[in-house]
Amino acid sequence: MTELLLSRHRELGLTDREYDLIVELLDREPNGVELAMLSLMWSEHCAYKHSRKLLRRLPIEGPHVLLGPGENAGAVDVGDGLAVAFKVESHNHPSAVEPFQGAATGVGGILRDVFAVGARPIAVLDSLRFGEPLESPRSRYLLERVVAGIGHYGNSIGVPTVGGEIYFEESYEQNCLVNAMCLGLAPRERLIRSAAAGVGNVVVLLGALTGRDGIGGASVLASAELGEGDEAKRPSVQIGDPFSEKKLMECCLELLDRELLVSLQDLGAAGLTSASSEMAGKGGVGIDIDVSRVPLREPGMEPFEIMISESQERMLCVVEPERLGEVAKVCERWETLAARIGEVTDSGQVRVLNSGEVVGDLPVEVLVDKCPTYELEPRGGGPPPAANALRANAAGSGPTAPRDSLLALLRSPNIASRRPVFEQYDSIVQSRTVRRPDEADAAVLKLPDGSAIAVSIDGNGRRVACDPRRGAAEAVYECAANLACVGAEPLGVTNCLNFGNPEKPEVAWQLTEAVEGIAEGCEALGVPVVGGNVSLYNESPTGAIFPTPVIGMVGKLPDASKAGRLGFLCEGDAIALVGEFEPSLNGSELAKLQGEPPHGPLPDTESRFVRDAQRIVRMGVRSEALHNAHDIAEGGLAVALAECCLAGGIGATVELPGDFELFGEAAGRAFVVSGPQDRLTGFQTIGRVGGQDFEIVGRLKLPITELSGVRDGGLRYA
Amino acid sequence: MVGDAVPLWHAERDLKGVEAVIVPGGFSYGDYLRAGAIARFAPVMEDVIEFAQEGGLVLGICNGFQVLCEAGLLPGALLPNASLRFVCRQVELEVLDPDTSFTRACARGQRLSVPVKHTTGRYYSPDPVHALLRYAPGQNPNGSQDDIAGVCNEQGNVFGLMPHPEHAVDPLTGSTDGLRIFESIRAEIDDRVVA
Structure with missing residues (x-):
């Protein structure tokens, strides 16, 4: 008995x-x-x-907060009597078992969280992780069915899917990640x-x-x-x-x-x-x-x-x-x-x-x-989980000429065009979408008074695996950088902590460090966490996933008509770098292509430099001094420049110091911007917009048609 | 502004005296059976059909186009996209016939930049039809027959199209080319009132 x-x-x-x-x-x-x-x-x-004890470390207070953690969704004041409620939540295990319905009900669930506080859902974003698509039929199947499931629910119910991110890493092969974020709009007094x-x-x-x-x-x-x-x-x-x-x-x-x-x-x-x-x-x-x-x-x-x-x-x-x-x-x-x-x-x-x-x-x-x-028993700093080191066998086989590296990066699933995915989502229903996917680093949604909100979702498990504290802080920085590129100031953060089994000391350490990193990042930028979700036990027989904190951030810009763009715009515009940028290949996409396992440390940047760079870009976009702005993330400066060329359909020529690490990364701290020369005085100019080639003098020169062909083909469905 | 919108309720047989009817896009009844197949039986559709038969202007957009085909107000049918996937994309349309109630504010051959977003947009008709809009060369997003994007009935008072002109009315959110369709309808109604 x-x-x-x-x-x-x-x-x-x-x-x-x-x-x-x-x-x-x-x-x-x-x-x-x-x-x-x-x-x-x-x-x-x-x-x-x-995780309950750890989460107390996150800053939750801010002048704009209307609903904080513990409610169905957090909410911030966006002015004009309006509130934006938002939350991100995981549906990882259901999606790994049945990807279409798992992802669809993930969207359905997060929508309910948002209208449960009285807000009308106005946007969905998704953060997805799968195994390597080129090598794994299972990963292609999960990608295909998860994307279809998200579209099935979001398109049908009439809420636009305005953004998101996808990364492919072997550690997600069995245990994919499907995190869905929803934003809703409500008159302040209707929040319940x-x-x-x-x-x-x-x-x-x-x-x-x-x-x-x-x-x-x-x-x-x-x-x-x-x-x-x-x-x-x-x-x-x-x-x-x-x-x-x-x-x-x-x-x-x-x-x-x-x-x-x-x-x-x-x-x-x-x-x-x-x-x-x-x-x-x-x-x-x-x-x-x-x-x-x-x-x-x-x-x-x-x-x-x-x-x-x-x-x-x-x-x-x-x-x-x-x-x-x-x-x-x-x-x-x-x-x-x-x-x-x-x-x-x-x-x-x-x-x-x-x-x-x-x-x-x-x-x-x-x-x-x-x-x-339960108290975590963290013990860490050791090598990342074994499953992720397998790729080390391929070490040394990576391309070396800058031209070849750039093409390999643009073709790689983590950087290739996301068009085959986002075209399956209705990104414009409800008629608020001022910046669609691929037009800017963050989605921009207009509000009735002519202002707009901007939203971005970000996280890079490889970099968190390298260095959980800085990697997690970097995710916060990068989200805020995306907002800065459209001219928006952050108002609030939601987060989803996707980790392995917390009873394992290594995972406990990753989790502890990552929460600390998020807290440091949020404190540095003065933006509170208003809600979130924790997904633990993301493991398969081969080990834990990369530690993957996903950050969703909502911000506001005063004038929707001045929202920034990603693409270069005008022939003859000066191109400039903004930010203290000390890129490193540790944890970079190039290092991954070369078969290196993730290892740190990641660059450490004083938070005031991050804040300053983001402010300069934000103000430059708002004043229309800048015709484009793009944060330098995966693939480093070379990929960022190529992306600006491709989004604008126009070439560029830049000159850089000979020892500049073209593909080094330090997300969230540095930006590629362009604008009329006379409005960029005081900026560190590196070149000019124009022509039909992308050239880094003495390093590489490629027609943008070739770049776009390569980048468009990387994620094409089988 | 080209007109005032008066919402009609699917379950009420009341057109509230409107001058033209727009059957909008969406996923009526979830499109679980076949796009538009159930909405075609909504009570308000009986009035829409009568209104059309009396010569009233009826515009169907996306799911509305599907509903009008299912209701027999327009010829042909909409089949699943050739890709079998939902597609959301800004496309260029070409005006084939500017001499209709729905395109009179356009020029022949004029290009309109308007988004499409659908899973079931591949137009098919075994018989010749009066196409008003087609996808510009190389821009057909769904495998539609003869690149057809929009057709009208023989009487010229019912028009259906897969692209979304209502998503092309504000420079902030895209182009303003979709306004040409609504301005055409406005002008037609004004003429009718005068006549």
Whole structure:
């Protein structure tokens, strides 16, 4: 009997000690329903067991912050009475198991997080990581299906996918990363929190029927390593229905417009269990849920299944009893199911009833606050994970002539044109998109008053593997640099920490250092973290992924019509370098092509130099002194210059010191800009825009048609 | 501004006295069955069909074009793109016939820069059709027959096109070439009122 129960909690992902703690806290054994609920609420995914303490290091305060970490999404004030809510979240393991639906529901989930705070989703961005596409059919398959899945959901629901990034590294071969970020726009006063309130108020479930999909997704998929036999986990992946979500979204936004809701919460990981516990926890109240009132997609579902189902396109809200009629009317108009499934109580308990009979009764506090948090035991600085060193065998075979290196870099999957991917996304629906993918370093979306917001998502696992602290800070710098290139000033950050198994000392060290790096980067630029997500246990039998913190950043520019561009514009413009730039080949794309494993250190740059360079570019773009601006990232200065030529369809000639490291990298700190000579006084000019060739005098000269042919072909679908 | 938009609701049989109907793009009913196949049965479509039969101007954009084909207001059908993928891209269109209610503000052969974004945009018709717009040479994004981007009915009062002229009306977000289509409709309505 005991043996049976023991194996049950282990199967659900709880350790023996955690189970003992539950028994101690409850002063009894949990029943089956309760154990299922607790196993999810105490999973890494829901409880942040290994990261909660670390995350306290991140700066969260800032003058523009309206909603901070802990809400469904963070939000910042963008002026004119408007708020922008945003968040990034991972859907890595579902996508590794079933890429199309995994990615689609990743988008669906992050959209719900944003409209749960009352904001209308206006943009999606994605950060993707796969294994090497040239060598791995699996990686090409995952890329193809993940991109299709993102498009399926975003295009259909009518939210533009305006940007993103993709990197390919062997360490993601089994465990791909799919991080989706969403931004929403709301009148400031419409932002709503998720705390349940008002004893006697009614708990209403909105949206799709509840089925057996995604049972235990948070614990089975999101909180354990991937391994053999994952095919069998497919039933744990949910199926997305963007049309249902479109109706649900319009319904929720109208309910909020009419001020009919006390609070609103999306149903994501751990379904009703998590939504009800979170709402009760934040409100300091209790919630009763009667599972017999939940509309089901299939008969015979057990109470525990109903409580933990991760069926998509559902929201939970709290309504005052006298507003129920109005709520029903709005839901009917949007063909959205609304079921009265419970009520707010003063018990401090989440009680699960089945036709009135109590089948589960847990203190809210135990569900949301009592899960033990674990100290990491970092030990690091050693060599990066073994799987990533395999490529070292190829060392020494890389090209050497600058011309050949440039062509090899432009052709390489990490730098090649992303057009084959972003053309599969609707980037312009809703008519706000001022800068489309490939037109600028950040997406730009106009606001009603003529100003605009800019958004970028960035992270480079190879560089974080080299040097977790500087690599993570660099991701923050690069995001801010992307914003500077369109003339925007950062307002807030969201982040997704994708790491391996934190119980391994090396991974614990990477995680600790990377969080420190993000904190340092954000402090240096004075930009707060308003929310995020942690995805651990990204491992496969060959080892952990590269440590991959992904940074999403939102900024603002005063005049949408002056948003910066990536491409060179005018024949005869002077080209200049901005920033303290000491590029190094460590962790660079060229080093990767030459077969070097990642190793540090990365360049260290005093934060005031980073800040200054970004300010100069931002002001130059705003004043229209600069006709283009592009941050120097993967592939170094040579690739950055080539990209400016290709985006503008015009050549350039530059002269550089003979020992200049053309392909060295130090992302986020230095920029290629161009403009009329007389407006670039005081800039470090290096050449001129013009002609049909890209030339670095004495080093390389190539027609831009050849460059574009090579760059366009690198990521073409098979 | 070329006109005031009056939103019509799919479930209500009421055109609210509008002067022209635009069936917009989107993914009606998720396009789970076949693009436009279900929306064609929306109650408001009965009124749109009547309105068209009485000579009213009806413009279908993207999914709206698909709906109008499904409803039999326009000839032909839209098939999945030759690539079998969604494609979002700015393309150049050529005006084939400027002597219609929908293109009268254009010149013959004029190029319009307008975006497309669809999965099911490959126009096909077994019979000759009255094409008003085609993709410029080398720019066909979907494998459409004869590079056709937009067709009108025999009476010349119903027009459908896959590209999105409503996404080409503001220099901030792209070109303003799409305005030519809406200005044409405006001018046609003004003439009709005078007549």
